[in-house]
Amino acid sequence: MTAVREVAVVGAGAAGLHAAEALRRAGYDGRLTLIGAEGELPYDRPPLSKQLLDGQWQPGQLTLRTPEALAELRLDLRLGAAAERLDRATRTVHLADGGRVRCEAVVLATGVRPRRLPGAETPLPGAHVLRTLADALALRAELRPGVRLLVVGGGLLGAEAAATAVGLGAEVTWLVSAAAPLAAVLGTDTAALLTGLHRDHGVRIHRGAAAAVVERGGRAVGVRLADGSELAADAVLTAIGSRPATEWLAGSGVPLEADGGVACDAHCAAGPGVWAAGDAAAWPDPRTGRRRRLEQRTNATEQALCAARNLLAGPDGARQVYDPVPYLWSDQYGLRVQAFGSPGGADRFEVVDGSLAEHRFAAACVREGRVTGAVGIAAARALRALRARVAAHDPWPPADRPQPAAALS
Structure with missing residues (x-):
């Protein structure tokens, strides 16, 4: 395990919190600072447009962890103090309230801001x-x-x-x-x-x-x-979309994409001692080599775990390549839509269970003969089966697909 003794996680949303938890679960017992621009304890954002907006939930129901659970993480919790500057030479994060946080390693998880x-x-x-x-x-x-x-x-x-x-x-x-x-x-x-x-x-x-x-x-x-x-x-x-909240990194030497995303390698590293996770992180897709960002709740968790694991591996340890199967969901009019991969841009839409007419279906989304996405409503089992095909970028139709009786005779 790395000899780092001071880690700062900048961003107290889902990615930042999960990175901090992953560090502690893996045995890191050094100083751990969690910095958040908002004054609230870490909370979940997907319910903002649904359960909170319609009044079913109150703000306390969005909180990701209780104060007691946060206390167990032994965090130096800096809420309501946005990061203003990262000085990599002195390994210091400067805060808007005048505070300074020393860190040998930093996880950038500041997310995005709306356009x-x-x-x-x-x-x-x-x-x-x-x-x-x-x-x-x-x-x-x-x-x-x-x-x-x-x-x-x-x-x-x-x-x-x-x-x-x-x-x-x-x-x-x-x-x-x-x-x-x-x-x-x-x-x-x-x-x-x-x-x-x-x-x-x-x-x-x-x-x-x-x-x-x-x-x-x-x-x-x-x-x-x-x-x-x-x-x-x-x-x-x-x-109308968002932009990575990375303006504070100007002059830090941390590489940024044209859209402001933090340019990472395949292990979520953006330079010596600098890691990134969540909406602002741009990493190379293992299949195309092109960097991509995912503004998805599941990605925030999975990428945070990967960044924390690789941080602790140290420069000479075995690092994990980040290669997720993107997943999103949306609740509208009592229906939960779920999607894996990239359903958009498909040239073929193959329903494998149910039908759109009954608002219960699972479908493979195919582009140039390969499964690039899957989408469905109320057909969880069939959709989970398609997830594996999305992950493997399987050809379509699949070789194990049953053939019509006439073709078998």
Whole structure:
């Protein structure tokens, strides 16, 4: 095991917490500092757009670990103090509150921050994003029957928030730029099913490109589109993607991708003594060699475990290559959609169990004759079987697939 005695984990979300836990579980007994920009104890983000937003859950139910469980990790817990600078020469993390944390190794797990539309770069009443607990509570306070909510962005976050809001009685307009929202993530067939459900529940889907938030009287009152027209609303939620929260690493020598992602190697290392995990980490895909980032909850856990394990292995130890099978889920209108790999961009969609019509199915997503993804609803067993084919990048149709009776005669 490495002789490192001081480790700092920057980012107190899921990736940061799991990295800290993995270090302790593996026997690391040195100083361990967990740094978080938010003042709350580490909490889970997926429920922000669902259970918390609709009021089923209260903030305490999102907490990932109790204070007692955190105490057992023997952490130097620095919450409410964002990291401002990493000085690799002195091995010091400088904090916004003036604090300094010495570390022989650092795990970068600061995640991402939401992109904002022009006109709402600074806080503006009625203009919302959805990344933090405070963001979700601010939006929840506006959702009531009859309120006009404009959701900007055709991804999963926008879709989930739209479904939650319409369930609370809001009049929802979903502004999307793509002809088939969600298709890039879930594939065209599953995306069409979900888009139809949105329409069935009263969501108005408007296609266009947002140019800026419209402000009048000190409040957001809608969005101006690229063609100059406007969509009016009582509240606007911008869900147009995010950017790695890595500005604080400028001048540190830590390599960054063009989009701000931390450029790692196959072992999640970004340089001597520097590791990364979670939404901001960009590592080379073993199949293509191209770096990729995954903004997925499961990836935050798995990559944190890999980074911690490799940190402790030391420079001469056996390190694990990070090669995950991406997994995501989304809850909309009482349905849980699950997906492995990359369903988007498939040229073939093969249902192997159930059917889309009954909202219960598992399907293989095939590109150029290989299984690149799998997606399903309420067909967990069949979907788990497809996961192995996604991991192996199996050819399709599979050699072990039963042949029609006529072909066997």
